[in-house]
Amino acid sequence: MDVEQMVVSMCQAAKKAARTLATVSTPVKNQALLQAAIRLRQDSGTLLAANLQDVEAGRDKGLSSAMLDRLTLTETRIEAMAEGLEIIAELPDPVGETLTQWRRPNGLEIGQIRVPLGVVGVIYESRPNVTADAAGLGLKAGNAVILKGGSEAFLTNSAITDTLTAAAVEAGLPAAAIQLIRSTDRQAVATLLRQDRFVDVIIPRGGEELIRAISERSSVPVIQHFSGICQTYIDAEADLQKALRICMNAKVQRPWVCNAMENLLVHESVASRFLPTLFADLEKAGVEIRGCERTRKIAPQVKAATEEDWRTEYLDLILSVQVVNSLDDALDFIHAYGSGLADAIVSENYSHVRRFLHEVDSATVYANASTRFTDGFEFGFGAEVGISTNRLHARGPMGLRELTTYKYIIQGDGQVRG
């Protein structure tokens, strides 16, 4: 069987499994998750042996030490995967929730009910923990999951999937509930992306390049997560103590994530009071600062920011700073350069805050808090599937509910249309 036929058969099997999964009870799904956690621990020897082969092959291929580290499984990492599945088992089942229900004048009762998306394809890069994570989340939301991991983790992902599938089957679920595309042929992904008859959504997890390549080629809807160019605006009426704390957190706590601050906007009336203190703290934390002309008048040691800097997601200890004349200028900057993920205002002025919250059209808009809260766990979702920069279907942090859709159930007693 060639790779194309193989992928099509897997997608068909997934579609069939999805029909079963949609009506499986919560305890059965939880049982599959808990059983998978037990089996991951039991099978750790097999998993580590498979992983060792991947790591050795990766070393021979000259993978960077960062990549090798991400690829490497340890007892601790296996334990974390198992605990992750136990946490998912404890989360409320999103399926079956009545979103709204109403009665029409003709007596028809119309209910909008949450149901699984169906078949979810997850394409990801090296970290093998995504295999368990994505399978667990997809399954809990009642979906059949088709996984395609990075080729460097081929044997590791295969071993993890074998373990997960055995647990699913033991709990009474179809074997095709969780499937891994076991091919490193590029044709495999290309085929998957064309199966809109069988696959309902593709979720790519990885760098922007991977996501763009998938989005461009997919006939299946893709839930995208592009870049996070996040701004924090320090208003003329900001509490500068809060501003300092929020800026340090947004830039320094975890600079390589999408919700970290990339551009700082400061109102001209507070710039000379605020920036020297902030810059001292940032420099202590190892942050390189790039500023506009007015920033550099206040802090001459700062490097000049270029037009390119305002558009760059550094994901690093680098910050671009612009002094602005007004709230309007800050709003214009955010609309021009922001990526619509997370933006914050620091201000004690009611009307300024209100305008910012209304007019900034980003997935998450903050008043007096760090943009770092744009995260499924911080939102209280209990799990995170990812953060969507799409405008349709799901926007911002995605939990289990975002892996579902709805259907309408209409109950009558013989109604016909007049």
Next chain:
Amino acid sequence: MDVEQMVVSMCQAAKKAARTLATVSTPVKNQALLQAAIRLRQDSGTLLAANLQDVEAGRDKGLSSAMLDRLTLTETRIEAMAEGLEIIAELPDPVGETLTQWRRPNGLEIGQIRVPLGVVGVIYESRPNVTADAAGLGLKAGNAVILKGGSEAFLTNSAITDTLTAAAVEAGLPAAAIQLIRSTDRQAVATLLRQDRFVDVIIPRGGEELIRAISERSSVPVIQHFSGICQTYIDAEADLQKALRICMNAKVQRPWVCNAMENLLVHESVASRFLPTLFADLEKAGVEIRGCERTRKIAPQVKAATEEDWRTEYLDLILSVQVVNSLDDALDFIHAYGSGLADAIVSENYSHVRRFLHEVDSATVYANASTRFTDGFEFGFGAEVGISTNRLHARGPMGLRELTTYKYIIQGDGQVRG
């Protein structure tokens, strides 16, 4: 300026206008709609003159009389467009609604707020009333609208858009709130479908062929409406009076629409009692019946149904009938042949109804009512943007709310992430 540049400029202008429209107050949007209704009536002479040129050109090109009829404007049709806009003005504004709001343990208040989608592209075929209808709905939901109508209605659509834009500008909205692509060059649509930077969603309105062609080529998300292959299942424990009324309504009342019944499934234990009466009524109504072997044993006059018949959306006075052994067989049939739009069970048995409602994964699933209710007006939405067969974002009848998305507004007092 070439057509590609023109379309890109329009999309950029729309994106800019969308920023304004997102925060415009409800009275201003309503004023634009009401003013547009007044102007359509005032400008009826101009509109009819433009339309006459289109109709004459269409006649010269040999358009069918059905197409010419759809293309033709009359005073009555202009009045209907104007009234349509007045109705949209009366509907509640979906923008700004708080969908949910909660407080986190750290004191952050997270609100999920309904906001416009942004820039909506509508591609449609001959009926010029779609111009006013789509523009009105898009505008009410706070979106900038880019319209691309059929080439045969070029002058009519241009005249209608001039009128609508004048009203929008008079009400204080940007001129780019409503734009028509004034080109019959095929490159225009191709360019529009690539503007994912500026256009947030494409809604095609027309036949399946148009929709498939657009979906395949678009890098902008498309809200699709493919075929409607709707089933009605008459259970062993059906009330046959209700069944008769529901079947006649689902097949005969308006056979050319997507929510009309195409396949009838009848449990074997009631087939010989039910089908002769039904067929007599259907034949009186001019319906051609195609049946399985068991159907033809009961009613030998019926033509044999082929495998192709079960997969066909007739949109006509034709019905395929299959006698089934069980509810399970009916569910299997629906999963195999249905298009997931609307399916109904007629039964007085509680458990059969419950299983059908749970297990049929269609956008709308009915117990003891006609599938013809799958419609935004019948659902009480007050307006219909279309019926989505997508699983993501919007499923089933779409009203104004389905032309919106959401953002999260997070209010704090200095919170940072630990």
